[in-house]
Amino acid sequence: MNNILESINSPKDVKALEIDQLNQLAKELREYLIRVVSNTGGHLSSNLGVVELTLALHYCFNSPYDKLIWDVGHQTYIHKMITGRREEIKTIRKLNGLSGFPKRLESKHDIFETGHSSTSISAALGFVKAREIMHENNYIVPIIGDGSMTGGMAFEALNNAGRLDCNLIVILNDNQMSISRNVGGLSSYLDTIRTGTVYKEMKEEVEKALTKIPRIGKEVVKVIRDVKSSIKQLVIPGMLFEELGFTYLGPVDGHNISALIKTLNQAKRLNEPVLIHVNTTKGKGFKPAELNPTKYHGTKPFYIKNGKAKKAPCIDTYSKALGDTLIDLASNDNKLVAVSAAMPEGTGLDKFARKYPDRFVDVGIAEQHAVTFAAGLASSGMKPVVALYSSFLQRAYDQVLHDVCMQRLPVVFAIDRAGLVGEDGETHQGIFDISFLNHMPNMTIVAPKNKAELQSMVRYAVNFDDGPIAIRYPKGKASQELNEHNEEIVYGKSEIIKNGTKIAIIGVGTLTQTVIDAAKLLDNDGINPTIINARFIKPIDKSLIEEIAKSHDYIFTVEENVISGGYGNNIIRYITDIDVNTKVVCLGIKDDFVRHGTRNELIRLCELDEQSIYNNIISYING
Numbered sequence: 001m002n003n004i005l006e007s008i009n010s011p012k013d014v015k016a017l018e019i020d021q022l023n024q025l026a027k028e029l030r031e032y033l034i035r036v037v038s039n040t041g042g043h044l045s046s047n048l049g050v051v052e053l054t055l056a057l058h059y060c061f062n063s064p065y066d067k068l069i070w071d072v073g074h075q076t077y078i079h080k081m082i083t084g085r086r087e088e089i090k091t092i093r094k095l096n097g098l099s100g101f102p103k104r105l106e107s108k109h110d111i112f113e114t115g116h117s118s119t120s121i122s123a124a125l126g127f128v129k130a131r132e133i134m135h136e137n138n139y140i141v142p143i144i145g146d147g148s149m150t151g152g153m154a155f156e157a158l159n160n161a162g163r164l165d166c167n168l169i170v171i172l173n174d175n176q177m178s179i180s181r182n183v184g185g186l187s188s189y190l191d192t193i194r195t196g197t198v199y200k201e202m203k204e205e206v207e208k209a210l211t212k213i214p215r216i217g218k219e220v221v222k223v224i225r226d227v228k229s230s231i232k233q234l235v236i237p238g239m240l241f242e243e244l245g246f247t248y249l250g251p252v253d254g255h256n257i258s259a260l261i262k263t264l265n266q267a268k269r270l271n272e273p274v275l276i277h278v279n280t281t282k283g284k285g286f287k288p289a290e291l292n293p294t295k296y297h298g299t300k301p302f303y304i305k306n307g308k309a310k311k312a313p314c315i316d317t318y319s320k321a322l323g324d325t326l327i328d329l330a331s332n333d334n335k336l337v338a339v340s341a342a343m344p345e346g347t348g349l350d351k352f353a354r355k356y357p358d359r360f361v362d363v364g365i366a367e368q369h370a371v372t373f374a375a376g377l378a379s380s381g382m383k384p385v386v387a388l389y390s391s392f393l394q395r396a397y398d399q400v401l402h403d404v405c406m407q408r409l410p411v412v413f414a415i416d417r418a419g420l421v422g423e424d425g426e427t428h429q430g431i432f433d434i435s436f437l438n439h440m441p442n443m444t445i446v447a448p449k450n451k452a453e454l455q456s457m458v459r460y461a462v463n464f465d466d467g468p469i470a471i472r473y474p475k476g477k478a479s480q481e482l483n484e485h486n487e488e489i490v491y492g493k494s495e496i497i498k499n500g501t502k503i504a505i506i507g508v509g510t511l512t513q514t515v516i517d518a519a520k521l522l523d524n525d526g527i528n529p530t531i532i533n534a535r536f537i538k539p540i541d542k543s544l545i546e547e548i549a550k551s552h553d554y555i556f557t558v559e560e561n562v563i564s565g566g567y568g569n570n571i572i573r574y575i576t577d578i579d580v581n582t583k584v585v586c587l588g589i590k591d592d593f594v595r596h597g598t599r600n601e602l603i604r605l606c607e608l609d610e611q612s613i614y615n616n617i618i619s620y621i622n623g
């Protein structure tokens with residue numbers, strides 16, 4: 001029975017197996033997955049948790065005719081491995097290798113692309129409508145985690161789905177974890193189902209049994225449906241979903257393949273929306289990950305024997321600098337409140353959360369709510385700092401505009417992972433935030449060149465009370481270079497790093513260092529550029545720009561954001577307004593999505609490394 005995995009080239013091969021062979025395959029898949037991710041890094045814990053579930057799904061459904069729609073998509077490594085990508089999985093998240101998320105170009109079995117959470121049920125409803133119009137009869141199966149179920153979109157979709165009178169099978173993969181421990185009312189509710197005394201019974205069976213009681217049975221069911229939910233919960237598990245119009249099945253042990261198959265087949269027979277509640281263990285089968293699923297949620301390469309990282313992790317990050325500075329500020333300012341949307345570790349707020357639990361709020365995967373919640377705090381005189389990854393802030397565009405900017409509320413946006421993030425790829429690159437914040441009235445946007453400047457900007461922002469302010473900074477190690485340039489932060493003012501002639505180069509944020517390095521290459525050609533650290537992206541430093549425009553032939557702007565709508569556009573607009581002849585050239589990310597690779601590889605690919613900046617400048621000035 002050894003090496004079943006080697007014989008699996010498509011889901012058809014999975015379907016041909018007996019239960020004990022499926023169990024053996026699950027074991028082999030786990031071992032293989034741990035081996036691969038220990039070399040490549042990636043989302044280990046979530047994938048270890050869904051091995052049996054993925055096998056059961058492919059066993060019971062006919063992908064791609066039936067639609068398996070994964071939420072977030074970080075848990076699709078096993079799915080990839082059994083849909084013809086077993087060997088290629090070794091290239092996962094590497095440049096030109098497999099993506100860490102579902103990609104339609106990669107396989108016909110990846111039918112809907114994701115990376116951001118809580119989209120699966122909405123997308124599934126689109127597939128359901130199309131099925132109805134096309135008179136097809138396939139199964140549509142969104143698979144969503146308990147963390148992703150805390151996102152607003154998931155609730156919007158559940159609300160919509162409840163009125164369907166056709167089959168839709170929602171799988172709720174409940175491992176009690178988001179990246180950190182899952183939070184909020186839904187999570188507590190799911191806990192009560194897990195621990196409920198009759199939770200193994202299906203609602204239908206419970207009702208059937210009650211109805212059989214002579215004379216009063218039907219009445220009892222009716223009464224149960226009417227009493228308060230805590231009591232209902234003891235009798236009819238999943239009542240919340242039932243009330244929304246779903247038939248609730250479960251909870252099912254997500255590591256028991258037979259139980260999973262039985263329940264999936266039950267769900268297939270129902271001509272209505274069904275929610276199957278599956279209990280899994282995040283990190284299952286790898287002790288270090290079971291003990292610390294958060295650490296191995298997204299991991300760097302590690303040694304299998306003890307789970308230790310192969311390379312010491314970078315601890316001096318911009319995220320940590322944010323957290324440490326806020327801890328400092330909070331000690332003298334009891335109005336400071338930090339807000340996270342399910343990313344306390346990633347945004348460096350975990351230490352703050354431990355030190356000031358009363359002034360830290362994790363709202364779950366709910367960026368829109370996080371922003372409007374902060375607007376409420378600010379309206380009450382508090383000083384909220386909302387720390388979000390740039391790409392997830394995209395979710396809250398209207399909340400920033402409508403709830404914060406329009407009321408000119410002093411909310412600080414700490415925008416982490418701004419710029420290229422690397423291995424997570426196109427869904428996660430933080431390359432749009434300047435563009436979508438730039439046009440919002442009342443918004444101020446700044447970007448630090450190094451760690452010390454981030455800290456100064458955070459202090460400045462927390463004490464800034466004239467509207468919202470966004471500080472954007474990248475993933476990774478916080479630079480300690482350029483500390484000699486430490487002018488005080490003054491509203492709307494840039495920082496001159498070096499005065500030169502003819503050419504001025506303005507770096508945005510940490511690219512200032514790269515600009516300085518590119519300028520050294522220009523020096524060798526006898527070109528002595530002026531170098532400026534933008535600091536303020538919005539508003540721009542008009543007097544400095546005017547002065548430079550009048551004394552230089554070229555202004556180059558360099559930013560880790562799409563060119564369209566970026567900082568460079570602000571400069572072009574202003575130069576046009578003041579009617580000078582300086583040529584402005586914007587260097588940044590072209591009008592495209594940027595795939596996955598290491599951050600350094602992508603910086604080169606986007607021509608934002610020192611050599612490319614130098615080459616571009618030379619080619620522009622040489623015509």
Ligand SMILES: Cc1ncc(C[n+]2csc(CCOP(=O)(O)OP(=O)(O)O)c2C)c(N)n1
Nearest residue numbers: 046115116117145146147148177178179342
């Ligand atoms: C909109 C959005 N916000 C935040 C994230 C970051 N994120 C990725 S996975 C994850 C946890 C998801 O929890 P769950 O759905 O339960 O899956 P699990 O990791 O437990 O398998 C979070 C917060 C995201 N991908 N999308």
Ligand SMILES: CC(=O)[C@@H](O)[C@H](O)COP(=O)(O)O
Nearest residue numbers: 072074115298346417424475
């Ligand atoms: C799937 C997802 O969205 C997160 O797990 C993300 O990959 C975290 O990114 P960092 O590793 O940069 O914190």
Ligand SMILES: [Mg+2]
Nearest residue numbers: 145146147177
């Ligand atoms: Mg979870």
